[in-house]
Amino acid sequence: MNKIIPEAHKESILQALQIKASIEEKQKLSIGNIEAIGKLKDTTLEAYTDYRNLKRKFNMAMTLIDMFKD
């Protein structure tokens, strides 16, 4: 059934969606999620030039190696 959502509720709904997303994100970190933790690492290390440079050099070499594999 198509229900028209009153304007007053729309804002509450949008806020609820944001809160739900935020809670779920924190929950992942709390219970342990290596992927979520890994993203923290990248966020932190992005600020550090040398790791980023080293990783980029490695990725470029692996891109070339991929071409040999085809």
Add this chain to the structure above:
Amino acid sequence: MKISVDHVTNSSSESFGTVIVDSIAAIGLAIPFIAVTMGNSDLNKDSDNEETSGDEYDYEPYESTDPSDPSGTIIQKNRDGSVTKTHPDGTKGTKMPDDTVYVSAPDGTTGVIEPDGHQILTMPDGTKVEHYTDGTSYAEYPDGTSRVEYPDGTVKELNPQGEMIQVNPDGSFMVREPGKTTSKVYNPEGRFVGMSDERGTDIKVDENDEVKGTYVSPSGEKLEVTGNLNSGLVMQNDKGTKIEIDEDGGLVGAMVKDENGYLQIDENGAIKSEGKNPETGVTYTLDFNPDKGLKYKDSNGNFIDVDATGKGSARVVDDQGTLSIDKDGRVEATDKEGNYENYIPNDDGSATWESGDANGPKVTGVIDKEGNVEYTATDGSKLKITKDSTLTITDPSGNETSYTKAQIDNMVAEQKANVSAIDDAFKGGK
């Protein structure tokens, strides 16, 4: 495709308005070629003697007197000084006083030939063609493919997917895959013989699959490549970087080094790295093992110490603020304005979530073991969001309204469309 029109000559025996379309047999799509000559401009000199008729154009159509063209070509002198020749098959050429020629053919081909010989043509199917005076030809096809043919016989073609193919005069060819900057090189027989790019990469593969050469990365770093496609390759430089792969392309090991640090990866994907930011002086160490977890720390006091599942403790400060996780799973996030969110696990498997600012908490909620969220908004409404995204709002008066995920998704989509429309209106320059 070949269309040829019998050319006619004027009284001074110059060819005029010849239109020949011929396809060049080459690999892939051929660039149609139109050769048009409009002869000399002697005919224009007669325009001074034309009688004005009061019509839009002064013209004196007449049959060609060339006995080799009994069907006749109509010559039309126009008021603006141009001369148009219409051939029996319908091809037409109009020569302007500045010697620019406009051509058209019954099949819909149109074009312009500039006085220096540069041609710009549009074929009936929409293909755009240019022939330059140095002998280079360029075509752009309706499907987005573009093709260049050089005077020496080299042909380059770029397809809509971003793949570039270059065929050399000797029959060898190069293929550059979408997204890549280095091309694979093949001999005329189709054997893979190496790689090259515009940065100077030059790698050769011989008939025994032995590999040797230099790879130049987009940042200008050089790596020497040696090995055999059937047993493995090594890429290294004289600064301590060395990357080894086996015959299946699997990583045997990698050490990437520069003056500020190193990054080491083994065949299991374990990573060790130490380094220093030359601009800020901040140092870091990183130790990741897929089976044991991640340990990271830096000289700013940031750290991550978690097991293979991601459980552990961390403190990370970035441009968005500070995030900390303790060994009990308590998560605290604070932004630079002092707004915070805390997630606190409870003994019964539920968790408490709290959001606030420098003045204290604003919204407090609970997430139960099943993943359902309940909280009280600042206006006193209670909201409950189930794990499957059904939402119930109970206002301060106790009135309860529920919405399904589908209804909410539709509402969100509508909101996004409205925001997009407003953005477009602003971009319109208002």
